[in-house]
Amino acid sequence: MLRIAVPNKGSLSGPAADMLHEAGYQQRRDSKELRIVDPGNDVEFFYLRPRDIAIYVASGQLDIGITGRDLLVDSGADAEEILPLGFARSTFRYATKPGTVTGLADLKGTTVATSYEGIVAGHLAEHGIDASVVHLDGAVETAIQLGVAQVIADVVETGTSLRNAGLEVVGEPIMQSEAVVIRRTGADGEAPKVQQFLRRLQGVLVARTYVMMDYDCRVEQLEKAVALTPGLESPTISPLHNEGWVAVRAMVPAKNAQRIMDDLYEIGARAILTTAIHACRL
Numbered sequence: 001m002l003r004i005a006v007p008n009k010g011s012l013s014g015p016a017a018d019m020l021h022e023a024g025y026q027q028r029r030d031s032k033e034l035r036i037v038d039p040g041n042d043v044e045f046f047y048l049r050p051r052d053i054a055i056y057v058a059s060g061q062l063d064i065g066i067t068g069r070d071l072l073v074d075s076g077a078d079a080e081e082i083l084p085l086g087f088a089r090s091t092f093r094y095a096t097k098p099g100t101v102t103g104l105a106d107l108k109g110t111t112v113a114t115s116y117e118g119i120v121a122g123h124l125a126e127h128g129i130d131a132s133v134v135h136l137d138g139a140v141e142t143a144i145q146l147g148v149a150q151v152i153a154d155v156v157e158t159g160t161s162l163r164n165a166g167l168e169v170v171g172e173p174i175m176q177s178e179a180v181v182i183r184r185t186g187a188d189g190e191a192p193k194v195q196q197f198l199r200r201l202q203g204v205l206v207a208r209t210y211v212m213m214d215y216d217c218r219v220e221q222l223e224k225a226v227a228l229t230p231g232l233e234s235p236t237i238s239p240l241h242n243e244g245w246v247a248v249r250a251m252v253p254a255k256n257a258q259r260i261m262d263d264l265y266e267i268g269a270r271a272i273l274t275t276a277i278h279a280c281r282l
């Protein structure tokens, strides 16, 4: 049975459960449940603290896990990313009161408050900056006002939390993060059960980002039309009863669908339809 670690709380937990549900897996009904078995899919899910997931996966007791890239790096655990999942996207950045620190070099001699000590200590060492790091569990934006640190390093998504605390970012982002599937470093990636799990999640990602587009066009315009809708491999072309016309079917990125429909119309395509993809195996 495949054993999978899933975040039980925080920003990762809801979207991870939604994605697993879309991929056809049973998920817990009660947020207090710590483990469920999905016998139909031969999978066991363990609901763990997001921060602990890389440690469990590295220990070899669980085959794979869903966590944040930043949490994986921070843990220092012997685990590796195998599939990015596109949700819980964030950057990890230094921030401070405006005008106090202008660049990375000014961090020398300061105290940096963070919940991600591993990332920060690693980043400071990499840049040869001698600064102290104080570990806080959360709400680190307040640490400056309360005099615990001069600088913070934290997750930034919209920037609202920083703005509300009167802080501004310093330097370039330390890293870009999103939810990822991880496994123990060097673990057997070819294991059929792992491969099937990854294919299902990839199917959800494709279904979320692509739509199916169908249209009719004149044979003379086909090359231009196909250039607009090349599909993932190649579009399907079917003859129409009306001579000189063909029907075309191709997957297109959902975010470009309206523009592509306009462009197809311009070159004479008609009956242009888009439909949602509910599931997919590439």
Ligand SMILES: Nc1ncnc2c1ncn2[C@@H]1O[C@H](COP(=O)(O)OP(=O)(O)OP(=O)(O)O)[C@@H](O)[C@H]1O
Pocket: 009, 010, 011, 012, 050, 051, 067, 068, 069, 070, 071, 088, 089, 090, 138, 155, 156, 157, 158, 177, 178, 179
């Ligand atoms: N506001 C946010 N937007 C996007 N991703 C976020 C946000 N806050 C945290 N994350 C991401 O979620 C993961 C952190 O998981 P965690 O459960 O600790 O998040 P959290 O939402 O801060 O939860 P909590 O603070 O309740 O512990 C990290 O990968 C982080 O990048």
Ligand SMILES: O=P(O)(O)OC[C@H]1O[C@H](OP(=O)(O)OP(=O)(O)O)[C@H](O)[C@@H]1O
Pocket: 137, 138, 139, 140, 141, 154, 155, 156, 157, 158, 159, 160, 161, 162
């Ligand atoms: O840029 P924003 O959109 O404001 O998002 C970033 C904030 O979200 C998270 O906080 P969370 O609410 O999880 O609280 P925490 O600091 O206690 O973890 C993170 O730690 C930042 O504080």
Ligand SMILES: [Mg+2]
Pocket: 138
């Ligand atoms: Mg948080």
